[in-house]
Amino acid sequence: MNKAIVLASNNAGKIKEFNTLLGDMGIEVKPQSEFDVVEAEETGLTFIENAILKARNACAHTGLPALADDSGIEVDYLNGAPGIYSARFAGEHGNNQANNDLLIKKLEGVDELERTARFHCVLAYMRHKDDPTPLVFHGTWEGRILESSTGQEGFGYDPIFYVPECGCSAASLPKEVKNQISHRGKALKQLFAAFQKEGNAQ
Ligand SMILES: O=P(O)(O)OP(=O)(O)OP(=O)(O)OC[C@H]1O[C@@H](n2cnc3c(O)ncnc32)[C@H](O)[C@@H]1O
Numbered sequence: 001m002n003k004a005i006v007l008a009s010n011n012a013g014k015i016k017e018f019n020t021l022l023g024d025m026g027i028e029v030k031p032q033s034e035f036d037v038v039e040a041e042e043t044g045l046t047f048i049e050n051a052i053l054k055a056r057n058a059c060a061h062t063g064l065p066a067l068a069d070d071s072g073i074e075v076d077y078l079n080g081a082p083g084i085y086s087a088r089f090a091g092e093h094g095n096n097q098a099n100n101d102l103l104i105k106k107l108e109g110v111d112e113l114e115r116t117a118r119f120h121c122v123l124a125y126m127r128h129k130d131d132p133t134p135l136v137f138h139g140t141w142e143g144r145i146l147e148s149s150t151g152q153e154g155f156g157y158d159p160i161f162y163v164p165e166c167g168c169s170a171a172s173l174p175k176e177v178k179n180q181i182s183h184r185g186k187a188l189k190q191l192f193a194a195f196q197k198e199g200n201a202q
Pocket residue numbers: 008009010011014042054069070071072073086087088094096119154155156157158182184
């Protein structure tokens with residue numbers, strides 16, 4: 001790796017997961033807060049567009065390569081909501097408690113079988129702000145929405161996301177386990193494979 005990579009995120013939960021996962025891969029990233037990057041407006045209509053907007057914004061402000069993550073949760077009973085609006089589902093951006101409460105409320109009385117949901121994570125890596133071929137990867141994680149919060153780990157919707165393959169909520173999983181099987185973990189594995197193929201991250 002020749003240059004530092006900027007992590008185009010202000011979400012502390014994501015940043016922690018990236019540091020662990022990328023650290024294991026031998027890749028160092030610096031959060032965009034270290035460069036005083038002004039947050040990009042997420043005006044896209046897809047995770048892909050928003051991830052590219054965030055990565056391009058960080059490249060433009062720093063002159064460095066940047067990695068962005070746009071993610072969220074899709075609930076089948078709600079026809080895919082909150083989806084790309086997951087961070088501001090209840091109105092205020094990043095109010096996890098309010099978002100989780102609202103989701104529980106919207107699914108009140110809904111049968112377990114109809115509470116299916118999945119996390120999405122789209123990663124965009126841009127070598128520079130005008131990069132015409134950003135690397136884009138997508139990971140998903142299947143589960144269902146619980147009737148109440150449980151677990152102390154993770155962030156965001158983790159306390160109300162039941163993971164059938166583990167028999168508990170995402171917030172009840174040790175960090176290492178979540179990182180191995182999550183939407184973000186899956187997308188990052190693809191990014192790592194692409195970096196290895198390119199020989200470096202530039
Ligand atoms: O845009 P950045 O600065 O990265 O931070 P953000 O929190 O705004 O991130 P997004 O726009 O991608 O919105 C993602 C939403 O989905 C939630 N989310 C994403 N990944 C998650 C995960 O692994 N576990 C729980 N919630 C997650 C997260 O809490 C946000 O509410």
